Amino acid sequence: MTVAVEKERETFDVVVVGAGAAGLYMLHKLRGLGMRAVVIEAGDNVGGTWYWNRYPGARCDVTSVEYSFSFDKELEQEWNWSELMASQPEIERYMNHVADRFDLRRDIRFETRVTSATWAEGSRRWLVTTDRGENLVAPQVVMATGCLSSPLKPDIDGMDAFNGTSIQTSLWPKEGIDLTGKRVALIGTGSSGVQSTPEIAKIAGHLTVFQRTPTYTWPSMNRPLTEEDLAKVKANYETLRETQRKSRVGIAGSFNGALIEPPTAKLLPLSPEERQEVLDKYGFGATRMFADIATDMEANILAREMYAQVVRKMVHDPETARKLTPIDYPIGCKRGVVDQDYFESFNRENVTLVDLRDEPFVAVNETGIKTTKSQYDFDVIVYATGFDAMTGALNKIDIRGRGGEKLKEKWADGPRNYLGLMATGFPNLFTITGPGSPSVLSNMLVSIEQHVDWITDCLAFMRADGDETIEPSLEAEDRWVDHVNQVAEGTMYVAPSCNSWYLGANVPGKVRQFMPYIGGVGAYRQKCDEVAAKGYEGFVLGKAREAVGAR
Ligand code: NA7
Numbered sequence: 001m002t003v004a005v006e007k008e009r010e011t012f013d014v015v016v017v018g019a020g021a022a023g024l025y026m027l028h029k030l031r032g033l034g035m036r037a038v039v040i041e042a043g044d045n046v047g048g049t050w051y052w053n054r055y056p057g058a059r060c061d062v063t064s065v066e067y068s069f070s071f072d073k074e075l076e077q078e079w080n081w082s083e084l085m086a087s088q089p090e091i092e093r094y095m096n097h098v099a100d101r102f103d104l105r106r107d108i109r110f111e112t113r114v115t116s117a118t119w120a121e122g123s124r125r126w127l128v129t130t131d132r133g134e135n136l137v138a139p140q141v142v143m144a145t146g147c148l149s150s151p152l153k154p155d156i157d158g159m160d161a162f163n164g165t166s167i168q169t170s171l172w173p174k175e176g177i178d179l180t181g182k183r184v185a186l187i188g189t190g191s192s193g194v195q196s197t198p199e200i201a202k203i204a205g206h207l208t209v210f211q212r213t214p215t216y217t218w219p220s221m222n223r224p225l226t227e228e229d230l231a232k233v234k235a236n237y238e239t240l241r242e243t244q245r246k247s248r249v250g251i252a253g254s255f256n257g258a259l260i261e262p263p264t265a266k267l268l269p270l271s272p273e274e275r276q277e278v279l280d281k282y283g284f285g286a287t288r289m290f291a292d293i294a295t296d297m298e299a300n301i302l303a304r305e306m307y308a309q310v311v312r313k314m315v316h317d318p319e320t321a322r323k324l325t326p327i328d329y330p331i332g333c334k335r336g337v338v339d340q341d342y343f344e345s346f347n348r349e350n351v352t353l354v355d356l357r358d359e360p361f362v363a364v365n366e367t368g369i370k371t372t373k374s375q376y377d378f379d380v381i382v383y384a385t386g387f388d389a390m391t392g393a394l395n396k397i398d399i400r401g402r403g404g405e406k407l408k409e410k411w412a413d414g415p416r417n418y419l420g421l422m423a424t425g426f427p428n429l430f431t432i433t434g435p436g437s438p439s440v441l442s443n444m445l446v447s448i449e450q451h452v453d454w455i456t457d458c459l460a461f462m463r464a465d466g467d468e469t470i471e472p473s474l475e476a477e478d479r480w481v482d483h484v485n486q487v488a489e490g491t492m493y494v495a496p497s498c499n500s501w502y503l504g505a506n507v508p509g510k511v512r513q514f515m516p517y518i519g520g521v522g523a524y525r526q527k528c529d530e531v532a533a534k535g536y537e538g539f540v541l542g543k544a545r546e547a548v549g550a551r
Pocket of ligand 1: 148154155156187188189190191192193210211212213335356384385386387501506
């Protein structure tokens with residue numbers, strides 16, 4: 001444990017919180033402006049999500065060549081991705097390479113957590129404190145804290161009583177853990193559980209997967225990348241980046257490795273024979289190929305039946321197949337998972353599925369897990385139980401804006417901000433890929449670069465214009481929040497039967513609100529650019545901030 005000893009105040013131009021992709025690029029750009037910046041990072045190295053989530057099978061669901069920085073042409077040319085969909089170790093190596101190549105480490109303080117950020121009205125500065133007793137003073141703060149960075153551990157009775165090893169996928173130890181021949185429990189079947197299942201199954205003596213909700217998961221198209229593949233991409237990076245920036249989700253579709261633009265064909269008009277034909281040809285892929293699946297519940301139900309058919313084909317035991325089939329929530333409500341051999345794993349002798357709907361947990365005990373039907377004994381329990389998404393990491397920091405208002409309280413009924421970038425009452429506090437921006441509905445690297453570039457331009461503008469503060473007007477904030485909600489209406493994301501982390505539904509007591517912006521990466525970028533071009537329309541700059549005080 002870090003012992004906090006109160007230290008002298010240190011002044012900076014900008015304090016950046018987090019040294020994942022967002023914090024790294026932000027630091028690089030701030031240096032470009034000649035600003036003195038410091039990055040505070042809880043981990044002992046860079047990489048953010050790709051530093052923490054080192055569970056077996058962790059892999060990005062966006063193609064590697066697209067999930068990469070575009071800001072430096074030489075970086076693009078010198079880095080060689082080995083697989084179509086990069087694994088955690090490779091992305092972590094990439095983030096380390098970026099940190100070294102741009103000499104970023106000297107301004108990053110590792111193994112340090114920001115505990116509070118308080119706006120001082122008199123000095124127009126933020127005071128940022130850390131768990132090491134640091135007092136950092138700066139006019140600007142950038143929260144590069146990530147969208148899925150506040151791990152959730154469930155509240156099951158007796159969890160501390162377990163005598164074996166308990167481990168969370170999002171806090172997997174750096175030194176690894178030897179699961180060879182072990183009796184392993186895996187709780188949770190979201191992306192982390194689904195990705196780790198096949199890998200753990202390969203080494204464990206026995207793997208028992210505890211499932212509360214079956215998952216829609218689609219087979220990955222992963223494969224090694226050849227020299228030819230890379231040469232082709234490297235020759236076309238400029239077009240690829242341009243396409244990404246204008247696209248719906250920040251993906252240009254290199255190698256057809258991911259969905260690019262929304263489909264236009266409809267499922268409902270197809271006859272049963274035609275549907276069967278598509279299903280036979282494309283398997284799981286057929287349930288993502290039609291536009292009306294996303295908006296028409298009747299089409300969605302048909303697609304679910306098609307999905308169930310493929311599961312029955314893949315999983316040999318009919319009872320296990322039944323349990324693994326999602327039945328009571330629509331396709332497209334939760335983030336689609338991309339897997340490698342998930343369903344196939346349940347055909348192995350050493351893998352068992354426990355359906356928590358049939359037999360809920362009673363408690364974790366000394367030797368394992370007791371459900372209403374059985375006692376299961378284990379050497380290791382793996383919790384793949386998700387995150388307090390989008391607002392979790394921000395709410396863990398005691399952030400106080402004008403008049404001591406707490407961000408957590410302002411957001412008690414759901415996050416409120418303008419463009420996902422800034423909240424009224426919290427001047428000079430920027431959030432990279434905050435709620436209200438495309439963020440988790442997009443290729444994060446594309447969205448991160450867009451936000452960092454926008455913030456950099458904004459700071460340069462303020463300096464040239466002689467502005468000291470910037471924050472959104474309450475009117476602009478209200479309008480944006482309404483717009484974010486309005487565009488999500490009628491989609492499967494907000495269907496009454498949908499309970500996803502996008503809605504905060506996985507966190508007990510968290511208010512139900514759809515947090516990311518679904519309007520599309522291209523349209524969102526255009527909106528942000530227009531706002532900047534109009535002298536930061538909707539924002540109150542410098543002296544004009546007094547008008548905001550009346551809110
Ligand atoms: P997710 O997608 O939130 O999945 C968490 C899983 O853990 C999910 O299956 C949950 O079931 C399950 N869970 C959570 N709490 C419990 C308890 N108490 N008992 C049993 N099961 C539980 O997190 P991931 O880490 O897999 O993925 C997050 C994102 O990271 C992913 O979408 C990608 O974008 C990358 P539930 O569905 O709530 O019934």
